[in-house]
Amino acid sequence: MGVQFGLLGPVAAWDTEGAPLPLSAPRHREVLGRLLIARGRVVPVGRLVADLWEDEAPAGAVGAVRTFVSALRRALEPGRPPRQPSRLVVTDGPGYALRADREAVDAWRFEDIAAHADQAPPRAAVPLWDQALACWRGPLLADFPAAAWAAAERARLEALRLDAVERRADALLATGAARDAVADLRAHVAEHPGREDGWVLLTTALDRAGRHDEALRALDQARDALNGGSGALARTQARILSPADSPAEPAGTADSVWDRAAASWNRSVPARSRARLHATAGLLRDLAVTGPDGLEEAHRHRRDLVSAAERTGDPELAARIIGSYDVPAVWTRADDPEGAGELSRAAARAGARLGPEGPPALRARLLSVVAVESRGDAAADAPLPRASAAPATETWRLRAERAADEAVRTARRLGDPALLAFALNGAFMQAFAACGSAARREVLGAELTRLADDHQLPGPEVLGRIIRLQALAGLGDFTAADTETEEIDQLADRNERPLAVVFTAWYRALRLCETDGWPAARPRYTRVLAETADCGMPGLTRGAAVLVELIPVMRGDGLPDPADFADLDPGPYRPWLVPLLLAASGDTERARQALSTVPRPPHDLLQEALWCVLARAAASVGHLPVLRRARDELAPAAAEYAGAGSGLVSFGPVTRHLATADAAIEAHSSAAGRSADDG
Known part of the structure; x- marks a missing residue:
């Protein structure tokens, strides 16, 4: 048809030669403008009447609209034979629609060119921005500035125009x-x-x-x-105002190369492009292993990056961004449980959108994200079961465990070492379905270490060795754990992984406690608490002082002095500490009430230690449901040291806690029997 339409300025139309078409009557132009604003959608006749006469329509308004439309059709298609339907302004149901291609309308053409400019590098973007801005002959619908029906579109397009002016200037500066x-x-x-x-x-x-x-x-x-x-x-x-004559970096230094390369990249890669999303994801992944500040910044920005990727509406792009964050994760309690739960759900959404036919490697990455971010109880979608109740099936845990299993199977089938390392990280996070998993974790750590060593993956190798360190400590094999500690420190130094030494520092305090006893280890623990307080892992450090204060209590046979805990922040361990402190203060009834409502300990590196704490409190006040549950939960860990699998603290052999629980169960059961006989 070749007719071109103008909205960006006075309403206009041009024929195939570029000559203006006769739209002399204002109402004809207004009807055309109203139909163009509808972007091909049908505008009912009643809507046209209401828009053209905003105050009160005359009696013959409907007939007048039909007359305007007929005149508009004649002006736009002067060569159309009589009684042949219009191909431009068509009758559709209760109203009219204007059928025009996007390139035929200046406003739509402006949007399309601007979108191309937005994705172009600066040098190519400048002429595109010029072309886009050239579409504007004046304000949108300049001859109908007060039309209420155009207000929203006028504001939207004007905002795009102002943005285009600034983006063009930005591109000029970049060149x-x-x-x-x-x-x-x-x-x-x-x-x-x-x-x-x-x-x-x-x-x-x-x-x-x-x-x-x-x-x-x-x-x-x-x-x-x-x-x-x-x-x-x-x-x-x-x-x-910064000094222009400050000494420049020598051209060959790493910082100089970084600055020049970053500036070139910024000039060459278009703003808001997918390349920037991918590059940001890689930058955050690298930032997370640089130290405490970098880890905190990476955590803070990651959720925003995922949101930005999801807003693109491209499911595969969002999946790649979400699945790209394969930073080795060691600690099984999330630093930000709410954020971890959001990321887990985002990965699950991305996987659902990809469907079972999506790229297998990408699906495995998303499943690994679900497994890693669902650590502990971060993905819980219901209240946690009580410790006094029988073990219950928890659907969110089953989903995470299945995600980990499927990710490992897929990665093995694909033969992708980096993907398998990520999947094994997820498997580690989900290896805490029950107490006594140290042996299984040692196997996972050993496989991850071999895989990383064979394929030169320094991050996963550090992770694998830390997993082994924790598992070996939990199994009481401290000599082998010592060897891993030395290897970790060397790897951390060689590959600039400063956060790894947080775990070896804590392990050395634990080791000293095992060899020389609590009095010798206490100063070491005090120093470690201070040195690692700002390590960027609040999931590890918050409440850690309470765990340390519990060491002499739980390695002995008595109850704590509540005064020793008065000034300590229990952090995430409060629910399991409170019953013990109440029992120690002699408030038996409140201790029993707390034990009746306390949730089961999280499925993480400290679950054995926290079951021991509950067993001690339950034994002291005769709360048999929790005492029996704690005994049953701890039984599979009989060959381990309570808490030592965390690499932080050790409450001694689990067998000693089991024996104490058995004795307490027998004593309280006998007492209950005698009370019944007396009755």
Whole structure:
């Protein structure tokens, strides 16, 4: 058909030669504008009447609309034979629709070109932004500025136009054409003084064009216009005022190469592109292993990155971003349980959208994310079962365990070492379905260590050795655990993995307690608590002082002195500590009530230790349901040291706690029997 339509300015139409079509009557142009705003959707006649006469329609309004439409059809298709249906303005059900291709309407064409510019590197983007902005002949529907039916579309397209002006200027700056950007930016901020991005771009362009004083004056004007502005203006000023003659890095240093490569990448890769999402995911993955600050930053930004990926509407892209974070995870209590649960659910959603026919490696990555992030009780979607009740099936745990199993099977089938390392990490996190899993974890750690060593995967090798260290300590094989400790420290130093030494520092305190006793180990624990307090792993450190204070209590046979715990933050261990402290204070009734409602300990590295704590409290007040449950849960761990599998603390052999529980069960059962006989 070849007819072109204009919304960006006065409503207009042009024939195949580019000549204006006769739309002389305002109502004809208004009907055309209203149909174009509908973007191909049907506009009922009643809606057209209400929009054209916003106050009160005359009696013959419906007939008038039909007359306007007929005249519009004649103007747009002057060569159409009589009684042949229009191919442009069509009758459809209760109303009319305008059928036009996207390239035939200037507003739609602007959007499409802007989308291409958005994905292009800066040098290619500048002419595309020019082309997009050239679509504008004036304000949207310039001849109908008060039309309420156009208000939303007018605001949306105007926002896109302002963004396009700034994106074009940003692309010019990235290509070194600062001078070319200045004039348009001056006009832009003069017309829209509330646009902080525009002011930032203008001051930056002036500074890069060598007009330093003008840049500072523009900053003053921006602060006045924006009532001070936000941090973006402050950062711009700091950059402009930074000394230009500071000594440059030698060209061959790593920092210099990083800075130059990062600047080139930023210029070459379009903003908001998928490449930036992928690169950000890789950056966060590397950032997480640099130390405490990097780990905290990676955790903080990861949820935002996942949200950004999901908002693209591309299920495979979102799945790749979510599944890319294969940072080795050691501690089985999540630093941020709520965030971990969200990430686990995001991975499950991505897997569901991919479906069973999705790429197997990608599905395995998502399953590994589910397994890793569902550590402990992070993925719980219901209240935890009580410790006083019989063991219950927990569906969220079953989902995570099955995810880990499927991920490992798929990775083995595909023969992908990095994928298998990630899947084995998930299997480790889900290896705590019951107490006494140290032997299984030692096997997992050994496989992961061999795999990583064979394929030069330093991160997974450190992880595998830490898993072995913990498992060997839990099994009481401290000599072998010592060897792993030395290997971990060497690997951490060689591969810049500072967080690994947090675990070896704690293990050395545990080891000293086993060899020289609590009095000798106490100063070491005090030092370790202080040195690792800010290691970026709150799931490990919060409440750790309480675990340390419990060591002499649980390695002995008595109850704690509540005063020793008065100033300590129990953190996540509060539910299991409270009954013991109540029993120790002589408040038997409240201790029994607390034991009746306390949840079962998390399925993590400290579950044996916490069952021992509950057993001690239950034995002291005669709470047989919890005492029997604790005894049954601990029985599979009879060959282990309670808590030592964490690599943090050891409450001594589990067999001693089992014997104490058996004796208490017998004593309380006999007492209950005698009481019944007396009755």
